[in-house]
Amino acid sequence: MRDVAVIGVGMTQFGELWEQSYRDLFVEAAVAAMRDAGVEKIDSMYVGCMSSGLFVGQEHVGSLLADYLGVAPIPALRVESACASGGAAIRQAYMEVASGMADVVLAGGVEKMTDVDGGMATYALATAADAEYEGFHGATFPGLYAMIAHAHMQKFKTTSEMLAHVAVKNHANGSLNPYAQFPAKITVEQVLGSTMVADPLHILDCSPVTDGASAVIIAPVELAQKLGKPAIRIIGTGMATDTIALHSRKDITRLNAVEVATKKALEMAKLKIEDINFAEVHDCFTIAELVVLEAMGVYKRGHAGPATVEGETARDGKFPVNPSGGLKSKGHPVGATGVAQIVEIVKQLRGEAEEGRQIKGVKRGLAQNMGGSGGSSVVTILEGE
Amino acid sequence: MRDVAVIGVGMTQFGELWEQSYRDLFVEAAVAAMRDAGVEKIDSMYVGCMSSGLFVGQEHVGSLLADYLGVAPIPALRVESACASGGAAIRQAYMEVASGMADVVLAGGVEKMTDVDGGMATYALATAADAEYEGFHGATFPGLYAMIAHAHMQKFKTTSEMLAHVAVKNHANGSLNPYAQFPAKITVEQVLGSTMVADPLHILDCSPVTDGASAVIIAPVELAQKLGKPAIRIIGTGMATDTIALHSRKDITRLNAVEVATKKALEMAKLKIEDINFAEVHDCFTIAELVVLEAMGVYKRGHAGPATVEGETARDGKFPVNPSGGLKSKGHPVGATGVAQIVEIVKQLRGEAEEGRQIKGVKRGLAQNMGGSGGSSVVTILEGE
Numbered sequence: 001m002r003d004v005a006v007i008g009v010g011m012t013q014f015g016e017l018w019e020q021s022y023r024d025l026f027v028e029a030a031v032a033a034m035r036d037a038g039v040e041k042i043d044s045m046y047v048g049c050m051s052s053g054l055f056v057g058q059e060h061v062g063s064l065l066a067d068y069l070g071v072a073p074i075p076a077l078r079v080e081s082a083c084a085s086g087g088a089a090i091r092q093a094y095m096e097v098a099s100g101m102a103d104v105v106l107a108g109g110v111e112k113m114t115d116v117d118g119g120m121a122t123y124a125l126a127t128a129a130d131a132e133y134e135g136f137h138g139a140t141f142p143g144l145y146a147m148i149a150h151a152h153m154q155k156f157k158t159t160s161e162m163l164a165h166v167a168v169k170n171h172a173n174g175s176l177n178p179y180a181q182f183p184a185k186i187t188v189e190q191v192l193g194s195t196m197v198a199d200p201l202h203i204l205d206c207s208p209v210t211d212g213a214s215a216v217i218i219a220p221v222e223l224a225q226k227l228g229k230p231a232i233r234i235i236g237t238g239m240a241t242d243t244i245a246l247h248s249r250k251d252i253t254r255l256n257a258v259e260v261a262t263k264k265a266l267e268m269a270k271l272k273i274e275d276i277n278f279a280e281v282h283d284c285f286t287i288a289e290l291v292v293l294e295a296m297g298v299y300k301r302g303h304a305g306p307a308t309v310e311g312e313t314a315r316d317g318k319f320p321v322n323p324s325g326g327l328k329s330k331g332h333p334v335g336a337t338g339v340a341q342i343v344e345i346v347k348q349l350r351g352e353a354e355e356g357r358q359i360k361g362v363k364r365g366l367a368q369n370m371g372g373s374g375g376s377s378v379v380t381i382l383e384g385e
Numbered sequence: 386m387r388d389v390a391v392i393g394v395g396m397t398q399f400g401e402l403w404e405q406s407y408r409d410l411f412v413e414a415a416v417a418a419m420r421d422a423g424v425e426k427i428d429s430m431y432v433g434c435m436s437s438g439l440f441v442g443q444e445h446v447g448s449l450l451a452d453y454l455g456v457a458p459i460p461a462l463r464v465e466s467a468c469a470s471g472g473a474a475i476r477q478a479y480m481e482v483a484s485g486m487a488d489v490v491l492a493g494g495v496e497k498m499t500d501v502d503g504g505m506a507t508y509a510l511a512t513a514a515d516a517e518y519e520g521f522h523g524a525t526f527p528g529l530y531a532m533i534a535h536a537h538m539q540k541f542k543t544t545s546e547m548l549a550h551v552a553v554k555n556h557a558n559g560s561l562n563p564y565a566q567f568p569a570k571i572t573v574e575q576v577l578g579s580t581m582v583a584d585p586l587h588i589l590d591c592s593p594v595t596d597g598a599s600a601v602i603i604a605p606v607e608l609a610q611k612l613g614k615p616a617i618r619i620i621g622t623g624m625a626t627d628t629i630a631l632h633s634r635k636d637i638t639r640l641n642a643v644e645v646a647t648k649k650a651l652e653m654a655k656l657k658i659e660d661i662n663f664a665e666v667h668d669c670f671t672i673a674e675l676v677v678l679e680a681m682g683v684y685k686r687g688h689a690g691p692a693t694v695e696g697e698t699a700r701d702g703k704f705p706v707n708p709s710g711g712l713k714s715k716g717h718p719v720g721a722t723g724v725a726q727i728v729e730i731v732k733q734l735r736g737e738a739e740e741g742r743q744i745k746g747v748k749r750g751l752a753q754n755m756g757g758s759g760g761s762s763v764v765t766i767l768e769g770e
Contacts, residue, residue, distance in 0.1 A: 001484055021517070050445075053438040053509070058516040060435075060467035063642075063760035066626040067633070073645040075624035076761070077473050080463040082445035088462050092477060099386055099484030124438070131443040132406070239460035241451040248452070257448075260458040375448035376461070 001098040005231035006382065007224045008037025008217035009343040014331030015181040017211040022056045022112040023068045029213035029336075030069050030108050037217035038227050043102035044075045046092045048085035048109035049335035052078075054124040056112050065110075081239075082128035083284060085109060086214070086338025087369030087378030091237050093218045094380075103223060108215035109336035121209050125334070128372035130245040142206055142285070144246055144373045146198035149287040152253045153200065156302030158290065160200050164191035165308045166286035167204050167328055173315060174325020176357045181210050181331030205286040210331035214340040232346045235364075236271070236381035238264030244375040257377040258295035258368060265366070265379040273297045276381065277362040278320040278348065280341035282370035283328050289313075289321065292368055296379075320359050323348060338369035338378060349384030386483040390616035391767065392609045393422025393602035394728040399716030400566040402596040407441045407497040408453045414598035414721075415454050415493055422602035423612050428487035429460045431477045433470035433494035434720035437463075439509035441497050450495075466624075467513035468669065470494060471599070471723025472754030472763030476622050478603045479765075488608060493600035494721035506594050510719070513757035515630035527591055527670070529631055529758045531583035534672040537638045538585065541687030543675065545585050549576035550693045551671035552589050552713055558700060559710020561742040566595050566716030590671040595716035599725040617731045620749075621656070621766035623649030629760040642762040643680035643753060650751070650764040658682045661766065662747040663705040663733065665726035667755035668713050674698075674706065677753055681764075705744050708733060723754035723763060734769030 010032025012025050020028070026047070034042065047065055052058045059078075066076035079088045086109035093107035113121055126135050129144060152158045168188055174180040191204040224231035240260035246252050266273060273296060281296075283289035290304040298319055299307055307313060313321035324330050324344035327337060345365035347353045367380045395417025397410050405413070411432070419427065432450055437443045444463075451461035464473045471494035478492035498506055511520050514529060537543045553573055559565040576589040609616035625645035631637050651658060658681060666681075668674035675689040683704055684692055692698060698706035709715050709729035712722060730750035732738045752765045 001486070023517075051438050053436050053512055054444075056516065057508075057512055057520065059439075059465060059509075059512040060514075060629060060757050060760055062466050063626045063756055064515065064629045067628045067630075067760070072627055073625040073642055075476075076466075076626045077477075077624070078465040080444060080465060081447050081461075092462075095480055095484055095486055098486075099480055101386075101480055101483075123442075124444075127438055127442055127444040129445075130449065131441065132408075135442065239462070240458040241448045241461050242457055243452045244445060244449045245452075257458055371448055372445050375445055375452070 002100060003221040003233060004094055004097045004218060005221045005224045005233045006216050006342060006346050007219050007227065007229045008033045009346045010036055011179055011214035011340055011343050012212050013179055014210050014212035014333060016114045022058065022110060023065060025112065025211060025213035026065045026108060026110040027069050029215040030106055033106065033215035033217050037229060039104055039217060042071055042074060042104045042106045044096055045106040046089040047078045048089035048338055049078050050080060050082050050085050050111060051124045051127060055116060081376045082371035083334045084338055084369045084371035084376045084378050085335040087380060089339060090342055090380055091239055091378055094234050094237055097218050097220060103219055105218045106215055107218055107339060108213060109339040110213035111333040111335040112211045113209045113333060114211050133245050142198040142201055145285040145287055146201045147246060148252050148291060149200050152287060152291065155253055158305045160192060161188060162305030162309055163205055163286040164188040166283060166289045167191050169308065169314050170283060170322050170326040170328040173323050173357065174329025176354060177325045177330055178354060180325045180329050181208055182329050201285055207284045207327035207332040210333040212331060212333035212336045214336045214343050216339060216342050230350050230385055232349050233383045234380060235383045236265035236269030238262060238379045241376045242374050244372060246373050253291060255291055255295040255374040257374050258292055261377040261379040262296045265381050269381045276364050276366045278323060278359055279366040279368060280322055280324060280344050281368040283322060283326040284332060296368060315359060323357055323359055341367035341369060342380060345382050349382060387485060388606040388618060389479055389482045389603060390606045390609045390618045391601050391727060391731050392604050392612065392614045393418045394731045395421055396564055396599035396725050396728050397597050398564055399595050399597035399718060401499045407443065407495060408450060410497060410596060410598040411450045411493060411495040412454050414600040415491055418491065418600035418602050422614060424489055424602060427456055427459060427489045427491045429481055430491040431474040432463045433474035433723055434463050435465060435467050435470050435496060436509045436512060440501060466761045467756035468719045469723055469754045469756035469761045469763050470720040472765060474724060475727055475765055476624055476763055479619050479622055482603050482605060488604060490603045491600055492603055492724060493598060494724040495598035496718040496720040497596045498594045498718060499596050518630050527583040527586055530670040530672055531586045532631060533637050533676060534585050537672060537676065540638055543690045545577060546573060547690030547694055548590055548671040549573040551668060551674045552576050554693065554699050555668060555707050555711040555713040558708050558742065559714025561739060562710045562715055563739060565710045565714050566593055567714050586670055592669045592712035592717040595718040597716060597718035597721045599721045599728050601724060601727050615735050615770055617734050618768045619765060620768045621650035621654030623647060623764045626761045627759050629757060631758050638676060640676055640680040640759040642759050643677055646762040646764040647681045650766050654766045661749050661751045663708060663744055664751040664753060665707055665709060665729050666753040668707060668711040669717060681753060700744060708742055708744055726752035726754060727765060730767050734767060
């Protein structure tokens with residue numbers, strides 16, 4: 001397999017974007033990534049999208065978006081693994097370039113979530129859980145993650161304050177990100193005083209419903225060199241699954257898909273987690289960031305909460321997590337999220353993060369993207385020049 | 386890239402399967418394919434599925450089906466390109482094995498379409514067209530293909546009788562296929578006398594709404610040899626897109642995605658269309674079989690209809706088409722269709738087609754799977770031992 005790099009990145013503003021349609025959003029991000037890479041032609045593309053059928057009444061979006069991007073007749077395929085769809089698009093694009101099947105591949109993600117009412121958005125998101133069991137019994141995603149939070153609190157004495165610190169840290173980062181949906185700085189008191197959504201998760205423990213798109217261009221390392229672009233190499237990729245339903249797991253505070261995907265990506269990169277400088281992780285809820293960091297082996301189980309309170313995961317901490325603002329502050333247009341994580345890591349490794357957000361001296365970053373309540377996860381490791 | 390073969394195949398009965406759920410269907414087909422291959426373990430899987438969100442209120446089906454198949458934590462990904470989703474699953478599995486990322490990969494497809502009312506099924510299928518233009522103006526798939534049929538009739542003097550002969554031939558084949566949804570033999574008079582759905586397409590010109598699943602096991606050729614299985618090699622794959630909307634095309638009687646995908650697959654296999662012995666093609670409507678055969682270069686434009694009447698595409702003709710019965714008689718569970726085409730080709734190339742259906746002396750078969758009204762197409766070429 002060939003060495004592969006990300007040579008261009010682009011994304012739209014994340015937010016409630018009433019004036020832009022599903023196809024507008026994708027094309028804007030894709031054109032930005034192509035311009036950034038300096039390529040006018042792509043050989044193939046993947047689109048991460050969770051539920052265009054339920055959100056905008058449109059399937060067949062690979063073909064639709066290739067058409068609107070003006071790149072037909074190239075192959076264009078939608079991939080779906082719920083909220084890990086974007087990470088999966090990155091992985092398939094990596095595979096296509098590494099195998100030699102294609103040279104310049106676009107991996108993008110898009111979701112337009114605000115054109116439906118709130119009940120429909122909650123229903124669409126709940127289809128990432130087990131519809132016949134969890135869904136039929138009325139479980140929604142805040143409810144499922146609230147159960148994980150309660151179990152974690154009971155087992156490890158995790159507190160609501162610790163969860164609040166995750167949100168505060170991610171909003172502090174997001175406040176410096178011009179693409180973030182909710183760039184406001186917040187305090188622990190504000191999180192704890194905000195409306196309860198599903199005990200113990202307040203509304204400020206939850207990532208928002210968002211419109212947005214993101215895209216990257218993936219190519220062989222030699223092409224990056226030929227184009228004179230910094231080659232941010234993909235040195236590891238891992239994908240794994242777990243039971244789709246929480247009730248089938250022995251311990252709901254453990255995310256086995258994240259453990260396995262991280263292990264595989266690290267093995268492929270011939271690295272240990274200690275060799276990674278920073279990460280973008282899937283903080284769909286504040287509790288998720290903690291259980292993910294523990295599953296990845298960054299912290300022992302039960303230790304991620306106290307470490308967050310100590311500031312270890314802040315931008316200037318030992319292991320910065322979600323310098324982009326994460327799903328929490330930047331926003332979570334489901335299919336776009338996994339690709340936007342790669343956009344952030346590439347910017348950081350190029351030293352091109354916006355003013356104040358750049359982490360100094362980083363060489364390797366990891367993106368962890370999650371589907372549902374951990375039913376799937378994709379981990380990607382990138383290395384700068 | 387390594388040489389790759391299909392080493393196992395399986396499918397469920399196609400039909401209106403009230404007693405089997407979405408997950409039951411997939412697991413039945415997947416287990417059949419694994420047994421046929423003689424493998425107890427797979428490294429990765431792809432699921433072709435068009436619209437589980439609209440048909441069964443479930444996304445994240447890669448994870449769901451890996452869980453129910455008992456193979457988690459392996460990577461499992463849903464791919465979607467409308468009715469070409471199954472073909473896309475085959476293509477991604479091929480890429481993963483050819484690249485060396487994995488050894489034993491399952492490519493499956495499933496759709497459960499009969500648990501909704503007819504209006505919802507028509508709506509869900511229409512999301513394969515351009516929802517904002519064709520969909521909003523009320524165009525359904527029978528309507529879109531009826532426009533193609535009218536244009537073809539005007540341009541090439543194609544007749545309703547010619548279309549009827551496609552249906553009659555495919556039902557004659559399907560009558561010998563124990564997995565077919567509608568195995569009844571029919572006559573030209575019956576087709577022409579059946580209810581008009583969208584002029585000039587009668588109900589017997591249309592493929593049905595179907596529940597079903599199919600699966601194949603893809604592995605390196607050496608593994609097939611080690612397991613003592615016939616290695617049916619994948620020697621060519623091509624995928625292409627076109628405008629998603631019919632109204633954006635210069636000539637709606639031409640399927641450019643099929644032309645390009647066929648050309649790419651043949652180039653990869655270093656073959657000409659004349660080197661192929663038979664094909665399974667996407668006869669979602671009778672007119673589709675004719676325009677596909679013309680786009681593939683089997684016949685000059687306007688010649689596929691008369692050739693069908695002459696019996697050239699019959700099981701004992703010069704170029705047998707849809708020996709399985711095709712979508713028309715076997716049924717069309719959208720996501721499963723592209724994989725079921727491969728199941729048929731493998732059976733034929735192994736000499737294992739059911740009594741009466743086996744075509745003699747075939748060495749190479751081609752599967753053509755189509756998304757929407759030709760917005761995407763996947764072509765796969767297989768070679769027997």
